[in-house]
Amino acid sequence: MQKRTGMVSRAAVGTAAAFALLAAGCGTTTSGDAEGGTASIEDGFKVGLLLPESKTARYEKFDKPYFEKALAELCEKCELSYQNADQETAKQQAQAEAMLTAGIDVLVLDAVDAESAAKIVKDAKGQGVPVVAYDRLAQGGVDYYVSFDNRKVGEVQGKALVEALEKEGTAGEGEIVMINGSPTDPNAADFKAGAHAILDNEAEIGAEYDTPDWSPDRAQTEMEQAITSIGADDIVGVYAANDGMAQGVVAALKSAGVDELPPVTGQDAEIHGIQRIIAGEQYMTVYKAIRPEAETAATMAVALATGEEYDGGEIGLTEVESGDGEKVQAVLLDPVPVTEENVEETVVSDGFYTIEEICTDAYAATDFCAAANDSK
Numbered sequence: 001m002q003k004r005t006g007m008v009s010r011a012a013v014g015t016a017a018a019f020a021l022l023a024a025g026c027g028t029t030t031s032g033d034a035e036g037g038t039a040s041i042e043d044g045f046k047v048g049l050l051l052p053e054s055k056t057a058r059y060e061k062f063d064k065p066y067f068e069k070a071l072a073e074l075c076e077k078c079e080l081s082y083q084n085a086d087q088e089t090a091k092q093q094a095q096a097e098a099m100l101t102a103g104i105d106v107l108v109l110d111a112v113d114a115e116s117a118a119k120i121v122k123d124a125k126g127q128g129v130p131v132v133a134y135d136r137l138a139q140g141g142v143d144y145y146v147s148f149d150n151r152k153v154g155e156v157q158g159k160a161l162v163e164a165l166e167k168e169g170t171a172g173e174g175e176i177v178m179i180n181g182s183p184t185d186p187n188a189a190d191f192k193a194g195a196h197a198i199l200d201n202e203a204e205i206g207a208e209y210d211t212p213d214w215s216p217d218r219a220q221t222e223m224e225q226a227i228t229s230i231g232a233d234d235i236v237g238v239y240a241a242n243d244g245m246a247q248g249v250v251a252a253l254k255s256a257g258v259d260e261l262p263p264v265t266g267q268d269a270e271i272h273g274i275q276r277i278i279a280g281e282q283y284m285t286v287y288k289a290i291r292p293e294a295e296t297a298a299t300m301a302v303a304l305a306t307g308e309e310y311d312g313g314e315i316g317l318t319e320v321e322s323g324d325g326e327k328v329q330a331v332l333l334d335p336v337p338v339t340e341e342n343v344e345e346t347v348v349s350d351g352f353y354t355i356e357e358i359c360t361d362a363y364a365a366t367d368f369c370a371a372a373n374d375s376k
Helices: 015-023 058-074 089-102 118-126 150-168 186-199 216-230 243-255 271-278 290-306 344-348 367-374
Strands: 002-004 046-051 079-084 106-109 131-134 144-148 175-180 204-210 235-240 285-287 318-321 327-333 336-338
Touching: 046 058, 046 089, 046 290, 058 079, 058 290, 079 089, 089 106, 089 118, 106 118, 106 290, 118 131, 131 290, 144 150, 144 290, 150 186, 150 235, 150 285, 150 336, 175 186, 175 216, 175 243, 186 204, 204 216, 216 235, 216 243, 235 243, 243 271, 271 285, 271 367, 290 327, 336 344
Parallel strands: 046 079, 046 106, 106 131, 131 144, 144 327, 175 204, 175 235
Antiparallel strands: 002 318, 285 336, 318 327
């Protein structure tokens, strides 16, 4: 359940204003119940950041550096303690315990398992340490949450797949395969629900899998099973919940001797996903502007540590409900679909990737790279 309590605008709007407010020590108002500390920007304080895994390239390459930079701009003397759990729930619990023992003042948590993370949240709050849920909504009563409208992500993917089938004239002619994300990730459930809301009315789903750990290798195995059960010629499209799993899907199709690949979806705008898109091996991905997400998380963390309330800036706050029924004030950012037609207007223009990073030797002959080089 989601209830809008603030004004919605573009993802990146309002972050600089929030920085200015916090740097000046000025509070804002909100209807939320977030707890606040008594640390100060002038003296600095300790911030813990726990990210869930490294199989998805975004966390180490983008989320952590963006968060670190935003925190440094907000609080020059603040100290960041960072750990990645490598998709292990017990490891993340141990990392959180170590950070709490070391005396962090606020915790930013991207949970491996939202339900299991309730213990981390309750332990932190029991020690007076507020918690920001980052990207995944942990249970246990977090203070704030920042992510994307995850059901909308699935809807964007589903709509793109339907559009691709219509373009190719294969809508209604065969079956699609759904390769969903990890069953322990609440975001994956939202992506899946959003995709089903579109695809159930537009396509025949021949096989569907929930993929532990978002594993590309497992996705490849699942796709191989689908090819065996349905037949490669009868698969007209594949819903892959992210780019890593899309890689496994494409590998399975190629291994099965499929020359004309069906449209395949993705998410996260990973560099290899973008390259598959310009090469015609993947139809689309979902670009989630990680910089404003990380900046918002840093702003929330500083506000909580210093006892300032946060109103979500120009994007505004949304009330969401976690898996254990807790109502949480959140900022939800908008996802953007990326196909070959708008690669340059999205990930390139935002500085996510350069043309040189995309157009390596293996992709230099693609129409996209040829056109990009001709325009220089």
